[in-house]
Each structure stands twice: as C-alpha cells, then as structure tokens.
Amino acid sequence: MDTSAIVNSAEFTSEQKEYLQGFFAGVAQRGLAPFVGHTADGRITSDPNQATEPLWFNTPVEDLAREERWKYEQDPFSLWDKLLQYANRNEPPTDDDRFRIKYFGLFYVAPAQDSFMLRLRIPGGILFTHQLRGLAQMAEEWGSGRADLTTRSNLQIREFQPKDIVRVLNRLQSLGMTSRGAGADNIRNITASPTTGLDPQELLDVAPLADAMQAYISNSPDMYLLPRKFNIAFDNGGAISVVADTNDIGFIAVEVREGQSVPAGVYFRVLLCGITGHRQFATDCGLLLRPDQTVAVAAAMVRVFTQHGDRTDRKKARLKYLVDRWGVEKFLSETEKLLAFPLIHVPASECEPRRPIDRAGHIGVHPQAQSGTHYIGVSIPVGQLPVSQMRALADIADRFGNGELRLTVWQNLLIPNISSEHLEAAKDALVAAGLNYNAGTVLSGTIACTGNQGCRFAASDTKTHAVALARQLDKNFPLLDQPINLHVTGCSHSCAQHYVGDIGLMGVKVGGEEGYQVLLGGGTDQQQGIARELISAIRFSDLSPVMDRLFQAYIGKRNSEESFLDFTRRHDLEELKAFCVYEEN
Structure with a gap:
C-alpha cells in the first residue's frame, strides 16, 4: 500500500500528517512491540505459544457458566447508573442485569409478578422498631402492603415497580439497613440463635459474632466474588437452635471442662457443607475455635471457596462440591495457609454434649x-x-x-x-392486633416458600396450601401435645427445606393440577435426618384426608408421649402408607 499519497493529502493539517507518518511507520515495522500475556497458571510470559485465553478465577472465560460471564463482563456493583435508567424509564432489566441487580438485594420476579422483590440483610435477625415502621411505610407506599419473614431470620418486601427501586434502596439506607449482597452469588444473611443474650441455657451470646461477620463482609470487596451462594450460622449452644447443620459453615458453641487437651472454656465446633436441598447436612470437621477466631476462619474459608470453587457448572458450584473434590483435610490445609494462627483439631468427645433443644421455644x-x-x-x-x-x-x-x-x-x-x-x-x-402467641401445634411449626404467587420456579401455591392444611390439622386434632414441623416448598430448590421437616411437601403438577410430593421423618440438630418419600405426587385437593388418616394413626398408635417424628421413623414406609389408606396410581 502506497501510504505517501495518504500522508501528503491536502485534506490533512500538518499536525495530522505528522501523526500519520508515525502511525504508518509503526505499522511497517511489524513485531516492534514484544508480546506480553499470561500462562494458564497465571504467570506472565513473552511467548505467544505459552499464553492462554483470559481467565476468571483460573477458569478460561469461554468455559464460564452464563452468570459467571456476566460477572466477568461487568462488576454488579458498578450498575448504579443502570438502576437509575431503569427507574427513570420504569422498565424491567435485561436478563444479564436482572442477575446483577440481585447483588443489591433486588429480584425481578417476572413472570410470577411483574415487579421487584427486596430482600434485606438483618444480621442475627435483630430488628429495631423504627426500622420495622420504616419498612412498613415502604411496603405500604411502594410495595405489596406486607412483608414476608424468611427462613434465614430475614425479611422481604414484594411488588416494587422499577420506577421505585432507587428510592427503595435510599430509604433503606436511611433506616440504617442494607440489602447489599442479599441475593445471587453472595454470603446470605448471617443467622444466629434468636434468643442469644436472652437464653438462660446459652453458653455464649453470639450476636456480636454475627454483627462482626456482617461488618467484615460489608467492608471486604472480595467477599462479594463467590462462585455461588453461601450460608453462615452462629449457634449459642442454648435451648433454641438456629439449625446450623443446614449451613455451609455452622459455628456451634460448646463447653470444654478441665482435664482436656485445651484449657477449659467455651469454644466453637465447626460444621461444613450443609445443603439440605441436596440431602446433605453440615458435618463436624474436627476444628475447635476460640470465639474470637470464628470470623477470621470463616473469612479464610470463603476466600478458599472463592479462588477454587467451580465457575463452569452452577449445579456443582456450592462449597460441598469443592470439599467433595478435595476432601476436608485439603480444604482445611488451604484455609490454614490464609491464617496467622494454627487450626486446632480436637475430638468432639472432649466437649460436653449439646444441651436439649426446645423445638417449641420460638412460640x-x-x-x-x-x-x-x-x-x-x-x-x-x-x-x-x-x-x-x-x-x-x-x-x-x-x-x-x-x-x-x-x-x-x-x-x-x-x-x-x-x-x-x-x-x-x-x-x-x-x-x-390479630396476632397469636399460642398458635396450634402444626401451624406454629409451619414454614413455606413464596410459591407460585411470587416465584417462577414453584409448581404450587405453597403459602395458601400450607396455612390451610396446618389449620385443618390443628382443628381436627386439638390435643396434639408434641411439636410438629410442616415444611412446604414449591420446587426442588427446597427454599423451605422440605427434606428436614417432620412433614415435607414439595410442589409438583399432577394431571395439570397443583399437588405435592410428600415426605416424612426429617429433622435437624439432635434429631437430624433426611425425610423419606411417602407419596411421589398427590393433588392438594386429595391431600387433606390422607394427612387426617395419618394423624389418626399417630394419635391411636403412638407410644406414651412419642413425638410425631419418632412415630414416623419407627414405622417403615409400607406401614405409613397403610395408615394413610392411599395407593398411588
């Protein structure tokens, strides 16, 4: 190509001609700039043959799951200008921004509802009255007129329009609250024993630990870079459980008496990899920590998970799968490398047994x-x-x-x-005020996910069905004297943890109608166990008489003061089906 004619064209000024001369001179001298790239293990190289494609946490970008690519392409927290645009236009977000906006605690829940849901962060579940009034005002002014309490000691408000999402976040901040990191691939609300600081049986008030964990997350940008969601719980060892064994990390206060391998005092045992939707409880990894070490260890474990978790397959991205791949020993070894103190392994036998849990202590x-x-x-x-x-x-x-x-x-x-x-x-x-502090045995132990009234994944109207069934059972069996937990979830995501209820229901379609899979015998803590399937699919309209017959059998055949949970575990599935007088088609 003859570049001289271009450079000497009368269309350019002298300054432009000088620039073009330099530009074309550079083009003519190919290879002038040395190559700089990165190898697969992250080292810098000058050899193009050693270079690899761009990486995101040691994973080639082209191999990333869709959501990981979205995070790679734009930091979700840099989305504020787009939030303003969506609000000004009163428009729903694009698919990629729909995911990123979850980092602000905002969920666009179409097609179930053409609106946003706001999920908060309330560490330890401790809420103050001025905050509750402020949230009520938000729900009344812009939302659905109600709040929904969640299974992580948290609160959600629904039916915000796009035009209101910025003012919602600003109002939340004025209440001294946050929703940052409440959704998507983040550490979810930090839970703690609800009676911490109040319980006569507790070993330690864990509210300061939950607050410290939340403060650390809020002030550490890399705590928002996880490959998948993550749950952390602090249990005070008292009478009221926080179901720590359903969390990715569960810290449970224990007492060590004189004569053991560590000084007497209150410590924490560490449970890892609870994910009950996959039928797995968190298990004791052998560590014993001082209370002041818990937040540091959690931070180190999260960082190991962030660096090495799977970013190619969303179904295999939880902590459980990293530990399955590595083994607990390697995971703890990698964690210890990030700590300035050694991890101490102490057998659980050196700790005093957990005190009895009061399953009805929250009512x-x-x-x-x-x-x-x-x-x-x-x-x-x-x-x-x-x-x-x-x-x-x-x-x-x-x-x-x-x-x-x-x-x-x-x-x-x-x-x-x-x-x-x-x-x-x-x-x-x-x-x-129409509130009940002495609800029926079943209703007081009933939890349900959002269901198809607010979630596109749910197959059934879980909340309506759960309340109707619980009220019927309480009405028909008013003399029930043992706690019974009914967990009703709309799909296999198991947001209401149907595998750990005395009775677990999971929404399914039965001939086009709303129905449920029925499970029995789940429990946590001292009654830990995964529920067994009793019925694979039954219409909700057919469920009530089946449950009535099962409860009649329980009342008539139980041993003295036997709980419903123990009763269902004592019988095999064929016996339980016979009690129900139900045969699947």
Whole structure:
C-alpha cells in the first residue's frame, strides 16, 4: 500500500500528517512491540505459544457458566447508573442485569409478578422498631402492603415497580439497613440463635459474632466474588437452635471442662457443607475455635471457596462440591495457609454434649436469663405480615419491651425484654392486633416458600396450601401435645427445606393440577435426618384426608408421649402408607 499519497493529502493539517507518518511507520515495522500475556497458571510470559485465553478465577472465560460471564463482563456493583435508567424509564432489566441487580438485594420476579422483590440483610435477625415502621411505610407506599419473614431470620418486601427501586434502596439506607449482597452469588444473611443474650441455657451470646461477620463482609470487596451462594450460622449452644447443620459453615458453641487437651472454656465446633436441598447436612470437621477466631476462619474459608470453587457448572458450584473434590483435610490445609494462627483439631468427645433443644421455644411466653423478664414468640403464619401488624408489633415492642424484635428461621418473631408486670398487657395487645402467641401445634411449626404467587420456579401455591392444611390439622386434632414441623416448598430448590421437616411437601403438577410430593421423618440438630418419600405426587385437593388418616394413626398408635417424628421413623414406609389408606396410581 502506497501510504505517501495518504500522508501528503491536502485534506490533512500538518499536525495530522505528522501523526500519520508515525502511525504508518509503526505499522511497517511489524513485531516492534514484544508480546506480553499470561500462562494458564497465571504467570506472565513473552511467548505467544505459552499464553492462554483470559481467565476468571483460573477458569478460561469461554468455559464460564452464563452468570459467571456476566460477572466477568461487568462488576454488579458498578450498575448504579443502570438502576437509575431503569427507574427513570420504569422498565424491567435485561436478563444479564436482572442477575446483577440481585447483588443489591433486588429480584425481578417476572413472570410470577411483574415487579421487584427486596430482600434485606438483618444480621442475627435483630430488628429495631423504627426500622420495622420504616419498612412498613415502604411496603405500604411502594410495595405489596406486607412483608414476608424468611427462613434465614430475614425479611422481604414484594411488588416494587422499577420506577421505585432507587428510592427503595435510599430509604433503606436511611433506616440504617442494607440489602447489599442479599441475593445471587453472595454470603446470605448471617443467622444466629434468636434468643442469644436472652437464653438462660446459652453458653455464649453470639450476636456480636454475627454483627462482626456482617461488618467484615460489608467492608471486604472480595467477599462479594463467590462462585455461588453461601450460608453462615452462629449457634449459642442454648435451648433454641438456629439449625446450623443446614449451613455451609455452622459455628456451634460448646463447653470444654478441665482435664482436656485445651484449657477449659467455651469454644466453637465447626460444621461444613450443609445443603439440605441436596440431602446433605453440615458435618463436624474436627476444628475447635476460640470465639474470637470464628470470623477470621470463616473469612479464610470463603476466600478458599472463592479462588477454587467451580465457575463452569452452577449445579456443582456450592462449597460441598469443592470439599467433595478435595476432601476436608485439603480444604482445611488451604484455609490454614490464609491464617496467622494454627487450626486446632480436637475430638468432639472432649466437649460436653449439646444441651436439649426446645423445638417449641420460638412460640409462646418464656423466661429470659435476665431476672423478671420474658420474651414472647409470636406466630406469623408462613411469615406473612401485613403493614398494620408490622406497626402493631413495633408499638408493642416499644411499650412493653425495649424496642427490639428478633426474627427466627421459622418465619416468626420474638418480642424480648418484657417485664413480668407488663406481660399480660403485652399478650392482650398482641391478641387485639390479630396476632397469636399460642398458635396450634402444626401451624406454629409451619414454614413455606413464596410459591407460585411470587416465584417462577414453584409448581404450587405453597403459602395458601400450607396455612390451610396446618389449620385443618390443628382443628381436627386439638390435643396434639408434641411439636410438629410442616415444611412446604414449591420446587426442588427446597427454599423451605422440605427434606428436614417432620412433614415435607414439595410442589409438583399432577394431571395439570397443583399437588405435592410428600415426605416424612426429617429433622435437624439432635434429631437430624433426611425425610423419606411417602407419596411421589398427590393433588392438594386429595391431600387433606390422607394427612387426617395419618394423624389418626399417630394419635391411636403412638407410644406414651412419642413425638410425631419418632412415630414416623419407627414405622417403615409400607406401614405409613397403610395408615394413610392411599395407593398411588
């Protein structure tokens, strides 16, 4: 190519001609700039033959799962300008931004609802009355007029339009709250024993640990780079469980007495890789930690997971699969490399046994460790809380408590720090607000996911069905004297953890109608076990009489004070089916 004619063209100024001369001179001298690239293991090379394609956490970009590629292409937290655009236009997000916006705790839930759901972060489930009132105002002004309590001691508000999402986030910040990292591939809400600091039987108040964990996450950008979601729980070792064995990391307070290999005191055992939707509980990995070491160890474990978790297959991206691939020993070894202190392995036999868990301790009136004070566990059926009751609860907590509320993993809440002299007045105020602190045995132990009213994956209307079934069983069997947990989930994602309920229901379609798979015998903690399938698919309209017959058999055939859980575990599936008088087609 003759470049001189181009350079000397009268169309260019002298400055432009000088630039073009330099440009074409560079083009003519090919190979002038040396090659710089990266090898597969991340080293810098000058040899093009050694170079590999771009990597994202040691994974070739072309091999990334779709969501990982979206994260690679744009940091979700750099999306603020697009949030403003979507709000100004009142438009739903594109598919890729729909995923990224989850990092702000906002979920566009179409086609189930043509709107956004907001999920918060409430570490330890501890909420204050001014916050609850502010959330009620948001729900009333822009949302569905109610909040939904979740199975991670958290709260969600639905039906926000795109035009309101920015003002929702700004209002949330003004309440001293956040939703940052509440969805997508992040560490979800940090849970803690709901009666921590109140429980006469607890070994240690774990609220400061949950707060410290949340603060560390909030102030560490690399804590938002995970390949998949991650759950962390702190259990105080007291009477009320936080089902730590369903988490990726569960810290459980234990007591070590004199004469063991470590000094006497309160420590934490570490459980790893709970993912009950995949029928796996977290198991003890052998570590014993001082309380002040727990957050550091969690941070190190999350970083190991971030660096080495699978980013090519979303179905194999949870912590469980990394530990399955490596083994626990290697995972702990890699964790220890990131710590400035050694990890101590101590047999569980050197720790005192866990104290008995009160399965009904989250409902009703209970004394606190503080003399003369009580907490009231309020039943919120499947977590649905209208704004009128949100405000009533805030008023009651202010009048009779200390302005604090505690959310639980059973989709209900506690009002703590009520003095004995105000207890009856507080109970009367709850009843006047249409709230129940003494719900039926089944209803008080019932949890349900959003269902097809708000989730595109769900096959059934879980919340409506769960309440209807629980109320019927409580009505028909009013003398039930043992806790019964009913877990109703809409799909195989198992957001309501149907595998660990006394009764677990998973939504399925039966001849085009809404129905359920029925499981029996699940439990956590001291009653840990995965439920067994009783019925693979049954229409909801046919389920009630089947459950009635099963409960009749339980009442008539149980041993003295035998729980429903123990009863179902004592019988094989054929016997249980015979009690139900039900045969599948």
